[in-house]
Amino acid sequence: MDEEQGQFEKRSFVEEMGLFFEQSGMPRMAGRVLAWLLLSDPPQQSLDELAEALMASKGSISTTTRLLIQIGLIERISLPGVRHNYFRTRPRAFQHSLKQGVERVAILRKLAERGLELLEGKAPLTRQGLEEMRDMYAFFEREFPLLLERWEQEQEERRSQFVQ
Amino acid sequence: MDEEQGQFEKRSFVEEMGLFFEQSGMPRMAGRVLAWLLLSDPPQQSLDELAEALMASKGSISTTTRLLIQIGLIERISLPGVRHNYFRTRPRAFQHSLKQGVERVAILRKLAERGLELLEGKAPLTRQGLEEMRDMYAFFEREFPLLLERWEQEQEERRSQFVQ
DNA sequence: CAGTATGTTCAGTCTTGACAAAATATACAA
DNA sequence: TTGTATATTTTGTCAAGACTGAACATACTG
Numbered sequence: 001m002d003e004e005q006g007q008f009e010k011r012s013f014v015e016e017m018g019l020f021f022e023q024s025g026m027p028r029m030a031g032r033v034l035a036w037l038l039l040s041d042p043p044q045q046s047l048d049e050l051a052e053a054l055m056a057s058k059g060s061i062s063t064t065t066r067l068l069i070q071i072g073l074i075e076r077i078s079l080p081g082v083r084h085n086y087f088r089t090r091p092r093a094f095q096h097s098l099k100q101g102v103e104r105v106a107i108l109r110k111l112a113e114r115g116l117e118l119l120e121g122k123a124p125l126t127r128q129g130l131e132e133m134r135d136m137y138a139f140f141e142r143e144f145p146l147l148l149e150r151w152e153q154e155q156e157e158r159r160s161q162f163v164q
Numbered sequence: 165m166d167e168e169q170g171q172f173e174k175r176s177f178v179e180e181m182g183l184f185f186e187q188s189g190m191p192r193m194a195g196r197v198l199a200w201l202l203l204s205d206p207p208q209q210s211l212d213e214l215a216e217a218l219m220a221s222k223g224s225i226s227t228t229t230r231l232l233i234q235i236g237l238i239e240r241i242s243l244p245g246v247r248h249n250y251f252r253t254r255p256r257a258f259q260h261s262l263k264q265g266v267e268r269v270a271i272l273r274k275l276a277e278r279g280l281e282l283l284e285g286k287a288p289l290t291r292q293g294l295e296e297m298r299d300m301y302a303f304f305e306r307e308f309p310l311l312l313e314r315w316e317q318e319q320e321e322r323r324s325q326f327v328q
Numbered sequence: 329c330a331g332t333a334t335g336t337t338c339a340g341t342c343t344t345g346a347c348a349a350a351a352t353a354t355a356c357a358a
Numbered sequence: 359t360t361g362t363a364t365a366t367t368t369t370g371t372c373a374a375g376a377c378t379g380a381a382c383a384t385a386c387t388g
Contacts, residue, residue, distance in 0.1 A: 006282060013279055020271065025189035027376060038279055038297070041290045047335070057378045062336055083333060083386060089293040094272075094300045107184065115177055115202055118170060126205045129253040133202070136258045139315050147311065151303050191346060211365070221348045226366055247356065247363060 010039055014054070029056060029064045034073055037089045044077055044086035072096040095148065102144050109137035174203055178218070193220060193228045198237055201253045208241055208250035236260040259312065266308050273301035 014035040021031030032054050037045060045053070051061045065087050068074040075090045090096070112134035119127045178199040185195030196218050201209060209217070215225045229251050232238040239254045254260065276298035283291045 009278075009282055013275065013282065016275060020275070023189050025187050029376075035279075038293045039282060041283070041286055043290055043293065058335075059337075059379070060377050063377085066336090085335080091292075092296065093293070094297050098300075098304070111177065111180060111184070114173075115199075118173055118177065118203060119205070122205055126207055128255075129202045129207065129257070132256065133258050135319075136262075136315065139318070140262070140311070143311055143314075147304070147307055150307075151300065154303070193346075222365075223349075223367080224347050227347090230366090249365080 010036075013039065027064065027067070029054075029060055030067055032056075033061065033064050033087075034068060034089065037074060037087060040088075044088040046084040046086055048084075050087070071100065095151070098144075098148060102141065102148075105137050105141050105144065109134055109141055112137065174200075177203065191228065191231070193218075193224055194231055196220075197225065197228050197251075198232060198253065201238060201251060204252075208252040210248040210250055212248075214251070235264065259315070262308075262312060266305060266312075269301050269305050269308065273298055273305055276301065 014032050017035035018028040018031035021034075022028040033050060036050060036053055037043065047058060047061050047065070050056075050065075051058045054061070065074065065076070068087075069076060073090060073093045073096070074087050077086050077088060078084075079086065112130050115130045116127060116134060119130065178196050181199035182192040182195040185198075186192040197214060200214060200217055201207065211222060211225050211229065214220075214229075215222045218225070229238065229240070232251075233240060237254060237257045237260070238251050241250050241252060242248075243250065276294050279294045280291060280298060283294065
């Protein structure tokens with residue numbers, strides 16, 4: 001692929017990830033940084049490189065990387081004899097973020113339970129909405145981790161195949 | 165429970181749902197309206213009732229209800245001979261919203277694939293992040309609907325038990 | 329230690345979008 | 359049709375927070 005064209009496509013990839021993050025209630029810049037790191041060759045990039053590539057201030061990148069580290073999507077690596085710190089996407093980054101999704105499910109399940117306490121003694125039809133909410137999220141709170149385990153196992157198996 | 169105390173708890177429930185929505189990138193008011201409808205007895209409430217209960221303008225409620233209807237969490241009902249429209253939470257509301265979650269997973273899977281096209285021919289280590297992303301979301305895109313089906317089936321079975 | 333490269337924090341700017349209030353539109357009743 | 363109740367759309371205001379740039383802090387080098 002033509003390099004120039006590739007640059008354009010990369011920007012578009014970066015920007016769409018940014019929008020996705022924004023829609024999910026996070027800063028757009030966080031999506032941009034993650035996307036850029038996913039595309040980077042080599043996979044690790046310094047703060048200055050990120051700032052230049054994304055046309056953002058160092059301050060903004062510094063804040064953003066901290067956020068991304070905190071939610072487990074990227075990590076900082078430092079090489080001996082090199083002053084820079086580098087950032088790269090964390091292995092199993094998305095697995096990690098899905099695990100946090102489970103916690104959000106738990107929040108909703110608990111909220112539903114609190115709501116039901118407030119409707120103690122009311123007609124079943126009145127309680128129906130919250131009961132559905134509670135049962136549904138309880139189900140996923142239970143089943144989701146199992147699904148994740150299955151995923152991890154499948155990955156294990158695939159890796160051991162390659163070793164042979 | 166003491167009625168006054170109940171009011172306080174309800175406000176807190178409403179507000180927390182609002183915050184949850186905000187964290188998820190939606191207007192806080194949408195969470196408030198949904199929460200209020202979940203608690204309401206009777207379950208249907210008019211635009212004016214919502215505006216008064218939530219101390220919000222009618223315009224704000226009107227916009228918000230339209231959004232909530234659009235994403236499938238509530239529905240409008242009109243009773244013959246009554247000028248009001250009423251709103252109430254939609255049966256299976258949360259099931260519906262989880263289904264939309266699958267679409268979001270698909271977006272990420274497709275994004276990952278687009279990214280990988282840009283890394284055609286690069287070293288496996290460079291591609292690793294995006295490959296993980298693609299495989300992971302592809303897995304969930306496949307498995308999630310199955311989980312939803314299982315949930316629906318379980319619900320079916322529970323309902324038919326009550327009929328007997 | 330001084331000097332330089334790197335990273336963080338903070339104050340200020342600017343944009344976005346949630347919300348209120350008012351104007352407009354729509355539907356119904358007499 | 360006219361009047362009244364209801365709902366939507368629009369315009370404007372305000373606040374939140376993303377981002378910049380600069381000041382500050384830290385860590386490394388010679």
